[in-house]
Amino acid sequence: MSGHTVPADFSEHMLDLDEDEDLEVFTKNTSLPDGSPLPNSPSSMVNQYRLEDDDEGKEDANTKDIFVTVDHPESQVTAIETFILYRVVTRTTRSDFDSSEYEVRRRYQDFVWLRSKLEEKHPTLIVHPLPEKFVMKGMVERFNDDFIETRRRALHRFLNKISEHPILSYSQHFQVFLTAQDLAPHRKQGPGFLSRMGETVRAVANSVRGLRSRPEEFAVMQEYVDDFSNKMCCMDKVSQRIIKEQREYVDDLKQYSPTYARWGELEEELTEPLKGVASCVVQCSKEAEEHIQHLSEVLVPALHEYVLCAETLKAVMRRRDNIQAEFEAKNEALLTRKAEQEALQEEVDVLADRMEQANNSLKGDWVRWQHSMKTDLRSAFISAAEKNVEYYEKCLAVWESFLVSQRAEAGGGQEDVA
């Protein structure tokens, strides 16, 4: 990271922290290795680093010329069905837009249409995934508030990812999606269901023949994609498990406070501290619930999104493979068949160009995607960790104020709190 003031040897210092004693030393240090004082509040320390990070982000924000939001989900009831309409607002300074502000209403299927058009036009670009259709496993009701909100956020992210993409954001379909009051006429145009079927059949046929050989860099990519997909699925599972365990923990923790309160009623001198402890537990439980809420709103969707990304990557790799396979098949035909040489040669050239373009698109987009992935996941983990720190800070404050109240009660023996 550019401009970072923390010296390289800091990480070695941290890797030594295996013994408790070393850790004590770490916390009792009054300054960081670079000389700046260790703040009493961990959050402030994180913010210090965060600000530097944000500077990088701000640069990108300055060059952005299109802003899209998805909000205001509203239920629509017709004779045939019920569905949710989302409001999509666009603000832009781009010249190829007639106006600078647009407001339209779109339903989930419209997003699906947009994405499939983008993938069709750019088979080897990495198009951000949409939230899943309808998740049965969680027993989530389709019109449950949480589900709608989660979906809305994901749709918002989707459009933003498209608008940030150097190629996709200039797509005609994207513009139409953002601006047309009524999308229906546009949805009927262009290669439809049958042509998609044809493509699928060809793809299957080609894949049966198999690839001659994958170029090295794409072989590496494929391996990465498989590993990445694995890791993301694991992460997703672990995160969901953590939330489950924490929920159960909080449920049991809550039982302390009525019991302490009951004890308080039995006593006389001890009533006040016992009720104090009961109240501390209540407050800490609330903080814990907030923390869990944040995890399920920020970390879990981010990880889940990249599980879906991994699937997208696999599809992209397949399509690239198919394009190569098609070329190879035609090329083989050119070499083996003696008749129709000229016609075949033309086709082979077209396919060769197509393949080269596909490969280059993918290579370019791969770098962009990797960078974006790292930023997104890092930010999600850091945000989750920060919230975790905040949770402990708040709990600490709760217990400290209890101690202060007890000290006030006792009245004697003042010493400095470490």
Place this chain on the structure above:
Amino acid sequence: MADSVSREEVAVISNTDITSTESENNIINTMVERGTALLRKLEINVAEAEKRTGKNTVNMQETYTVYLIEIRPAETEGGTPAAPDTLWRRYSEFELLRTYLLVTYPYIIIPPLPEKRAEFVWHKLSADNLDPDFVERRRVGLENFLLRVASHPVLSNDKIFFLFLTEEKGWRDAVLETGFQDKADSRLKSLSAMFRVKNPDKRFTALKQYSDELNSVISQLLRIRARVADRLYGVYKVHGNYGRVFSEWSAIEKEMGDGLQSAGHHMDTYAASIDDILEEEEHFADQLKEYLFYTDAVRSVCRKHELIQYELEMAAQDLAQKKQQKEELATGTVRIFSLKGMTSKLFGQESPEQKESRLAALEQSIQEGEETVKEKNTECQEFVRAAWDDIEHFKEQRDKDLREALISYAIMQISMCKKVWTFILVCILCMYINS
């Protein structure tokens, strides 16, 4: 542990970095401060524990633990601490001592021993009596017990207690010679007997009720604690899975790799920290358990009072009946049905000589009865006075001990928060630095 006995005022715990050991010392200092004659002379420690094997009463090999009791003369100014006198005792000997005290001082709330078997365990904690953690906590509990007895105004003067601390071989015989075991049997019988007192002492009734409710509340707290500990353990361990996946993930990333690796490593350390956290909490649980067991001792005193009260009432009732009989006999009227009265009615009056001798016997009986009632009355009053003295002493101690326990619980929570957020902070920094 309690190597030097402090004569200072016990300061309110305000140092938030205090460890559980130091917190224990504060409670021990509280007891010592009471300044019994015994503690002015001696310092008492349970310093060590050791495993032994030997043959038991049915001639089978068994493994058991013995605890080293160290006695030192109390520190004099400027002097070097003298070498301690030591002896080894096993848990069953402590039990014997306690039973002796229970029987000999039925009006005193006898301090409890640490639990015989590990109760209220959460899943990982070993319920095995030979587990080193359990043994260590028991050692602490036994020392606590000895100090509580040694700081008690009445119990500290007991000769058998003194011998327990000083006489390794001859102690058992000395205890048995007191003949307390006969009283022990009758005491057990009385405690389990069902009887109804006509005029219960309201203070004792209230105390027994309090004790029962306290028992129920603390039991519940300990059960909740076991469940919460189990859950928290689960949460931390799942974070360990994070650590593993982070490390695996770092292997396939080129740029983020180092950051992920470090973060993963710290996640593992975070996951492992739960063992220490729960071990520290165990200390608080032990403090609660002590008072849980105290409720049994309180209940026992209340029951003993009930028994004495009942005996007094029975004696008084008995006396009243005899007086009634005498009156009837003297006046010839039968107000109360009695077999004698009926038979004399049926079979004719008795002779004046017979009547005289019966009257005399009754008179004798009444005199004895009056003596009994007087004795029982005195016994009851004495008991109430002595017991209530001790109960006040107990209440004071309870308030102080539990307040300090709650405070050190809060301190422990604070230190845990600090420890944990340090780990997380380090993880965050890893992610920032290496990317």
